[in-house]
Amino acid sequence: MWLALAKGPTDAGAVEHVLQGIEALGQFADELRRRLTDDGVDGLDGTVDLYLKLRGTVDRIPGAEVARILAQIRALEAWLGEVRRGLSELARLKRLVGA
Numbered sequence: 001m002w003l004a005l006a007k008g009p010t011d012a013g014a015v016e017h018v019l020q021g022i023e024a025l026g027q028f029a030d031e032l033r034r035r036l037t038d039d040g041v042d043g044l045d046g047t048v049d050l051y052l053k054l055r056g057t058v059d060r061i062p063g064a065e066v067a068r069i070l071a072q073i074r075a076l077e078a079w080l081g082e083v084r085r086g087l088s089e090l091a092r093l094k095r096l097v098g099a
Contacts, residue, residue: 033043041047 036043036047041050
């Protein structure tokens with residue numbers, strides 16, 4: 001967009017197109033700022049600060065620990081899936097016997 005402005009658009013249509021793009025970019029930035037503020041983050045600077053803090057924290061976690069935790073989560077998901085299937089089967093049996 002800025003390159004288009006620097007080149008100096010040659011007709012009114014090109015200028016209008018660039019201006020519409022700038023307006024859309026401004027609206028996007030305003031919406032992003034609003035959403036970040038709603039989530040308690042202080043704008044784009046706050047987002048970058050938060051990213052750097054999180055990155056520093058996550059980078060200190062050993063990869064083996066992350067892998068171990070992921071394996072535990074997968075095992076828990078599998079177990080919960082078995083519980084769900086068991087409860088569904090129990091509900092089906094209860095319906096069959098009229099309980």
